[in-house]
Amino acid sequence: MNKRLSTQPNDSGWQGIFSADAAQLGADVVELIGDDRALEVRSLNLIASVSYCPLGLRQIEGTHLVNRAAIGLPGRRIVANCEHLDAIEVLATERAKAVFAAEYANVQALSSTIANVAVLRAVVREDGARLLMFDELAGGHVSHGAMRHITGSNREVTSFGVTPSGMVDLDHARDMARKTRPHILIAGPSSYPREIDFAALRAIADEVGALLFTDIAHVAGLIAAGLHANPVPFSDVSTTSTQKTLCGPRNGAFVFAKNRFGAEIDAAIFPGLQGPAAANLIAARAVQMEMITRPAFAELMRNVLANAKALAAGLEEGRVVLYTGGTDSHMVMAFTGELWTQAELVAKLGEYGILGNAMRAPDRSGKPRTAFRLGTVGLTIRGLGMDDFSQIGQELALIFAAGPGAPLDRARLETLRQLAATHPVPSFID
Incomplete structure (x- = not known):
């Protein structure tokens, strides 16, 4: 371990280890972190538990x-x-x-x-x-x-x-x-x-x-x-x-x-x-x-709710059935049809840069069915509005209908990537 670290830039014994910056101390890991950050930037993260931590809180x-x-x-x-x-x-x-x-x-x-x-x-x-x-x-x-x-x-x-x-x-x-x-x-x-x-x-x-x-x-x-x-x-x-x-x-x-x-x-x-x-x-x-006591936070939460309803409406326009028939929160649960396994659903949506997670939820008969759990907090923070979320819902509906064996639609991929590219993550400015 010491021999490996001694080859790093600006290293002068153990004192150098403790004063080295991240790139000097772990360039390989820093590169992987950068790669993941770039992937996040070009993706549409709809995981329901996801939000973007403000820069100031990360700094603290x-x-x-x-x-x-x-x-x-x-x-x-x-x-x-x-x-x-x-x-x-x-x-x-x-x-x-x-x-x-x-x-x-x-x-x-x-x-x-x-x-x-x-x-x-x-x-x-x-x-x-x-x-x-x-x-x-x-x-x-x-x-x-x-x-x-x-x-x-x-x-x-x-x-x-x-x-x-x-x-x-x-x-x-x-x-x-x-x-x-x-x-x-x-x-x-x-x-x-x-x-x-x-x-x-x-x-x-x-x-x-x-x-x-x-x-x-x-x-x-x-x-x-x-x-x-x-x-x-x-x-x-x-x-x-x-x-x-x-x-x-x-x-x-x-x-x-x-x-x-x-x-x-x-x-x-x-x-x-x-x-x-x-x-x-x-x-x-x-x-x-x-x-979270500031008026700006309350405004964000109002937008989160409005965007969730727009996402639900876009999905329903594409004839996707929703668990509970809609949403009162940041979350939408979309039944995807029995063509899909949970693993296939996550993988296919991932190819389009859409992140969420597949779960099971009961349909009207009580039977467990595959559903895609979606949330609107992260992308609302990135500035997407109701029209954007409605579009995402419609695009998702088309992907669901095509089934897991459908080839990647390059035009749809480009549309979704452009949506991500024009809405950067505010806390990624550092």
Whole structure:
């Protein structure tokens, strides 16, 4: 290792290693990063969980705080000289509480999945605890108690789904709650494009004496902008990731809860599941929570919703059937026909520079069908408007109809590449 590094430019022993820039230290990896960046620029990224992190937040994550290990919580660190880190974390926590009207918040979790695991360890600790979750096929998240995930381990998990029209089946949820008497009811969308009536689920939880856990990771930005109802004040606990509609860096989460759960959740995150808080990530979260209170962010979220409806309309114009018949959010789920396997769908769309992910969703008969999950946050940030999204929907419909064996349409590829080329990523100016 030392022999290899000693051949790099401007190297003068280990001191040179620590002062070398990225290109000097890892030119091969820097080149690959550049290649991926170029690929992103010429692609149309419609992955529903994707947004583009602002340049300023990326810069904050790259500060010297990447070196700081602030072990513990503000005012209760077990290392010295953390007064500035305490101030930053308090800012992040208090701002998050204010935005979402929460009694308690924790900003240390390294992902929303880790946050979900921590929450369940904190509030339903006993083996055999009963969970009632929004069905994964209908659009719930695997970390809400799925048997193939650690959150479902040693727990009794049942689920509720959607009606034939694609709306959350509150009657089914109530029946299952009365039958199973869950300790906690968990709801939140992962691939469900409609606004969820969390207040109705609160009433169901109250009827059977259950806690309500709302996962708002996909819609937190819409909630912050006042475009979706905020379930945090009446939920026992809520979680969200830092990206998606919140438009922050990846690898982070916010946990909100009633005060009585705070100490247990803190302990479940650290030291229960992870090491010291990442000070650089928390600093970015502090700035992010102020950023999303600005009128410009609310305008962005309004455009995200309008663009999702335009994308849905373009798909329907091409006779594509949509899961739930439309969208109330940034997300559209398009049934692609049984000609396609999930792998074929992702690969073919990738050839056209369109990024999304294939999933399964129930049709009106309840049968699982292949669907392409699309989101509008990333491309809205890049400046695409309703006409652009309508065009993309129509182009997608033609690709779906042609089937997986159709040759690449060079004219369509050029059209889509031109659309990407004329809408650069704002945060890629550095």
